[in-house]
Amino acid sequence: MTTPQKPVLSPFSAASTATEVMAGVNLAGHLAVVTGGYSGLGLVTARSLARAGAQVIVPARDPDRARKALAGEEGVSVHGMDLIDADSIQAFSAQVVGRGQPLSLLINCAGVMAAPLARDVDGHESQFAINHLGHFRLVCGLWPALVAARAARVVAVSSRGHQIAGVDFDDIDFIHRPYDKWAAYGQSKTANALFAMGLDQRGSGQGVRAFSLHPGQILTDLGRHLSSAEIAAFDVFDEHGQQKVAPEVGLKNLEQGAATGLWCATSPALNGKGGVYCEDCNIAPVNDAETGRKGVASWAANPEFAERLWSISEEWTGMSL
Structure with a gap:
């Protein structure tokens, strides 16, 4: 049954923190994978899950950096993996599945934003x-372990940036249109939301539910490709150079930013639900009023677009569930 986007x-x-969301949550005996789990929101997420008793695996493009960031965290292990390298993803997935342990949670925090034009080996x-x-x-790659959990959740960290652009199915790779780093970012974040819809449609019958979310506006290492002028335009700093915290308008600290993803991963309010885009520790409404608004754009909550994206993804990766 389709979950209403309400x-x-x-x-x-909006002001709730990771600590508040995870209060009383017991994940002892559960295995979780957190991509990007060694910086920013991912680091808070990985720590929160581990402190709730989960075994947490953090795949990292830079394992040494990840181990330094996670030093002293019990229950967390780091393994090499690069999201732009298909072979490394396959090797990591095989390693996790080979443990023979069900995977209860997969939280996809890793990503890039507004990067200069670059392409993977397939173009x-x-x-x-x-x-x-x-x-x-x-x-x-992790599908057998997710299904084995019988009650797994996959959480895709999208962004309000999805409102910049939908998926241009006629020219996803900017072959025929001029490259725009923000349009490319928006397209990828819309893809995260559509991916959660498509995955939930396929996984719900096997106990795998999927969610996407906007964490809030938090300046992290994700903004490494931005100029000083671009960062200033976001108006995230006060007169003392400190990041503003005003969750009611979307400006959050890391603890608040990680809260919605953790809520998607653990909240009993979402039992039996899935395929929806969340914000401020709740399912977000559909809102097409203007860019920068609270809510999800209709193009990121469209089941036909989700199916089209799924078919393209299978074709381009040569993989399926």
């Missing part, structure tokens, strides 16, 4: 290749 009763809000634009195709490959 808010549910939730005790949490696909890098933001789409990393943010979407890499995670698509990962889910396909």
